[in-house]
Amino acid sequence: MKIDAVTIFPEYFAPLSLSLIGKAQESGLLEVAIHDLRSFTSDNHHSVDDTPYGGGAGMVMKPEIWGQALDPLMKPETDLIILTPAGRRFNQKMAHTLSQSEHLVFACGRYEGIDARVGQHYAAQGFRVHEVSIGDYVLGGGEVASLVMIEAITRLLPGVLGNPDSLIEESHVEEGFLEYPNYTKPAIWRDLSVPDILLSGNHGAIATWRGEQAQRRAQEQS
Ligand code: ADE
Numbered sequence: 001m002k003i004d005a006v007t008i009f010p011e012y013f014a015p016l017s018l019s020l021i022g023k024a025q026e027s028g029l030l031e032v033a034i035h036d037l038r039s040f041t042s043d044n045h046h047s048v049d050d051t052p053y054g055g056g057a058g059m060v061m062k063p064e065i066w067g068q069a070l071d072p073l074m075k076p077e078t079d080l081i082i083l084t085p086a087g088r089r090f091n092q093k094m095a096h097t098l099s100q101s102e103h104l105v106f107a108c109g110r111y112e113g114i115d116a117r118v119g120q121h122y123a124a125q126g127f128r129v130h131e132v133s134i135g136d137y138v139l140g141g142g143e144v145a146s147l148v149m150i151e152a153i154t155r156l157l158p159g160v161l162g163n164p165d166s167l168i169e170e171s172h173v174e175e176g177f178l179e180y181p182n183y184t185k186p187a188i189w190r191d192l193s194v195p196d197i198l199l200s201g202n203h204g205a206i207a208t209w210r211g212e213q214a215q216r217r218a219q220e221q222s
Contacts, residue, residue, distance in 0.1 A: 001099075001157055002031045005106040005146055006069045008048055010034045012143035021151065024160045032150075037061075040068040049111050058112035066107065066118045077102040079128045081149065082119050083109060083142025087131035090149055094132070098149070099156035106149070108142035178217045180210035 005013060013034045016022065024030040038046040049059035074080065079101045088094075098104060107114060123129040134145040155161055170179065183194040197209045 001029070001101065001154065002103045003106070003150060004033050004035060004073050004104070005108060006035045006037050006066075006073075007108040007143055008037045008110060009141070009143055010036050013147070015147065016150065020160055021154055024154060024157065027159070029157055029159050030154055035069060035073075037065060037069055040065050052112060060112050061109055061114040063115035063117050063121075066114055067121070070105065070107065070118070070122065073105050074122060074125075074127055075103055078105055079103065079130060080105045080107065080119075080122055081146075082107045082114060082129065082131045083133075083145040084113050084131050085133050085136075085138050087133040090132050090134045090152075092152070095149070095152040096156060099153045104153070106142070106146040108146055110141040178214055178221065180213040180217070
C-alpha cells in the first residue's frame with residue numbers, strides 16, 4: 001500500500017517511523033510520503049488560507065493550493081480521504097474497507113477546513129472521495145486524525161502484525177462487541193486474583209466466559 005499525506009505540519013507524522021508501521025515501511029509492505037502544503041504556494045507569505053465567503057469566524061484553506069498539491073497524487077486507484085469533524089464516522093469496518101485500497105491520500109485541513117469545492121472537484125472527476133471524522137469532537141486539524149486512521153488501517157495489511165491471529169480474535173469489535181478483559185502473570189497482584197476459570201485449562205468454558213464478559217462490557221458502555 002502507498003500512503004500520501006498533505007499537511008502544513010509534516011513533523012506531525014514523525015511517529016510513522018516507529019513500531020509496526022515503521023517496520024512495514026522497512027520491509028516494503030508500506031510506502032509513506034508526507035507533503036508540505038506550503039511548498040505548493042507561490043506568494044511570499046506562503047499563505048494557505050483566506051477569509052470565508054459569507055463571513056464568520058476563522059479561515060478556510062484555499063482550493064487552488066490544494067489542487068496543486070493533490071493533482072500529481074491522484075491516480076485511478078486512489079482513495080482520497082479528507083479529514084473533517086463533519087465527515088462520516090471512522091470505524092473498524094471502514095478501516096477494513098480502506099485496507100483493501102492500493103493508494104490512500106490524506107488531506108489534512110486546519111482552521112475551519114478546506115474549501116468544499118476540493119472534494120467536490122475530485123469526486124466529479126470520478127475519484128473515490130471520503131470525508132471522514134474520527135469522532136464527535138473538534139481537533140486542531142486533520143493530522144492526528146490521519147495518524148489514527150493510518151494505524152488502524154495498516155495493521156490490517158497482510159504481514160504487518162507479528163501474530164495475525166490477533167486480527168481474528170478482535171473481529172467481534174466490528175460486530176459491536178468490545179473485547180473481554182485480559183490478564184497475565186502473576187496470578188495475584190495487590191490482592192487481586194485472575195478469574196479462576198482462566199486457570200482451569202477448560203478452553204470451551206474459557207471461550208464462553210470471555211463471550212459473556214465481552215457482552216457485559218458492551219452493555220455497560222451503551
Ligand atoms: N479535524 C478536526 N476535527 C476532526 C475530527 N474529529 N475528525 C477528523 N478530522 C478532524
